[in-house]
Amino acid sequence: MFQITCPWCGPRSEDEFTYGGEIPTVGAAWDAPLDQDALAASTFMRDNVRGPHNEYWVHSGGCRQWLRVRRSTSDHEVLAVTACCPGWT
Numbered sequence: 001m002f003q004i005t006c007p008w009c010g011p012r013s014e015d016e017f018t019y020g021g022e023i024p025t026v027g028a029a030w031d032a033p034l035d036q037d038a039l040a041a042s043t044f045m046r047d048n049v050r051g052p053h054n055e056y057w058v059h060s061g062g063c064r065q066w067l068r069v070r071r072s073t074s075d076h077e078v079l080a081v082t083a084c085c086p087g088w089t
Helices: 036-044
Strands: 003-006 010-013 018-022 052-058 066-072 078-083
Touching: 003 066, 003 078
Parallel strands: none
Antiparallel strands: 003 010, 018 052, 052 066, 066 078
16 A cells, blocks of 8 residues: 545545546647547557556545646655646546
8 A cells, every 4th residue: 555645635545546547648639630549559558667657546535636646656656746637526
């Protein structure tokens, strides 16, 4: 188990949060034509990096706010937490 420090609730156990997925480093422009292969790759194919990684988490057992978490996948150390995505409650 590890702790995530929620900007609103303070330090909490990881089991109060729900993983929301990897934060993509590059996204397609909104007006770009839809390419099914690129969409499938960005949705289902992940790099599975070892080391620092950017992720979405939601504080589902608390304030229900979405967070951006930078976490090391090798030892689960939380490196940074920022609020994100207003209106995603």
